[in-house]
Amino acid sequence: MATVIDGKAYAQKLRNSLAETVATLKKDHDLVPGLAVVLVGEDPASQVYVRNKAKQTIEVGMQSFEHKLPAETAQDTLLALIEKLNGDDSVHGILVQLPLPSHIHESTVINSVSHDKDVDGFHLINVGRLNTDGGGVVPCTPLGCLMMLKAQLGDLTGLNAVIVGRSNIVGKPMAALLLQANCTVTIAHSRTQDLEGLCRSADILVAAVGRARMVPGSWVKPGATVIDVGINRIEEQGKRRLVGDVDYDSASAVAGAITPVPGGVGPMTIACLLHNTVQQAKRLRGIQG
Numbered sequence: 001m002a003t004v005i006d007g008k009a010y011a012q013k014l015r016n017s018l019a020e021t022v023a024t025l026k027k028d029h030d031l032v033p034g035l036a037v038v039l040v041g042e043d044p045a046s047q048v049y050v051r052n053k054a055k056q057t058i059e060v061g062m063q064s065f066e067h068k069l070p071a072e073t074a075q076d077t078l079l080a081l082i083e084k085l086n087g088d089d090s091v092h093g094i095l096v097q098l099p100l101p102s103h104i105h106e107s108t109v110i111n112s113v114s115h116d117k118d119v120d121g122f123h124l125i126n127v128g129r130l131n132t133d134g135g136g137v138v139p140c141t142p143l144g145c146l147m148m149l150k151a152q153l154g155d156l157t158g159l160n161a162v163i164v165g166r167s168n169i170v171g172k173p174m175a176a177l178l179l180q181a182n183c184t185v186t187i188a189h190s191r192t193q194d195l196e197g198l199c200r201s202a203d204i205l206v207a208a209v210g211r212a213r214m215v216p217g218s219w220v221k222p223g224a225t226v227i228d229v230g231i232n233r234i235e236e237q238g239k240r241r242l243v244g245d246v247d248y249d250s251a252s253a254v255a256g257a258i259t260p261v262p263g264g265v266g267p268m269t270i271a272c273l274l275h276n277t278v279q280q281a282k283r284l285r286g287i288q289g
Contacts, residue, residue, distance in 0.1 A: 002255040011267035022061040033281035034063035035093040041071035075104045086114040093119035093277035119276040142174040144268025157182040165208035207245035217250025226258040
């Protein structure tokens with residue numbers, strides 16, 4: 001059986017380290033990193049996610065600023081709030097919770113956030129830097145995946161990595177990070193020929209397509225490390241449950257290591273959001289290290 005990569009444990013370790021950093025910033029620089037989260041509408045999953053972010057932000061000693069707006073909020077009203085947060089020196093990270101209501105243009109909102117406070121790493125400047133000089137803010141989910149891969153495998157140089165999914169949020173930035181780690185990287189998608197064979201060639205297999213149990217164990221190379229980014233809600237035997245994009249039972253019998261769903265990538269995403277906020281607070285104040 002594969003080693004289970006415990007995202008909850010890794011996330012707790014990262015939060016503990018962040019709490020120490022925040023305490024030092026308070027003591028030595030009179031600096032308290034602040035994260036502002038903007039939620040538009042009443043999406044239940046987004047509400048739960050925002051509550052968890054606020055709770056964990058406070059737990060590590062940071063400031064949490066929540067802005068909840070009704071679903072009918074005009075785009076100009078949202079942009080005015082973001083502009084205000086851009087100019088607020090107590091706010092070092094701004095996250096606009098997605099998805100947004102259909103009348104609001106998502107990319108306009110994302111790029112209205114100052115790239116220095118864009119802790120999601122979605123601003124075009126940060127996307128460009130990730131794919132060129134490796135600087136800027138790294139999207140939280142791919143960053144968490146990379147942290148767990150390095151903790152599990154050490155040096156990733158020369159490993160074959162296959163990413164199933166080409167989204168701007170996970171697939172593409174994950175590829176950039178793995179290239180920087182000296183992997184040989186392939187991005188697979190719905191038009192890929194012989195997806196099964198390609199997946200079986202991977203030392204590192206990252207599944208991020210949003211299709212429940214799409215990747216069976218027969219697609220996994222023996223001993224490979226499998227990172228399952230998918231979170232799919234299904235009904236099974238009369239009960240609702242969360243499953244990943246990988247069929248965990250069959251894949252865990254073949255892989256060398258695998259992330260579970262839930263409890264794998266998810267906890268690291270929020271922890272990395274806090275990490276990015278602390279890093280941006282230090283950059284904005286000119287604090288090294």
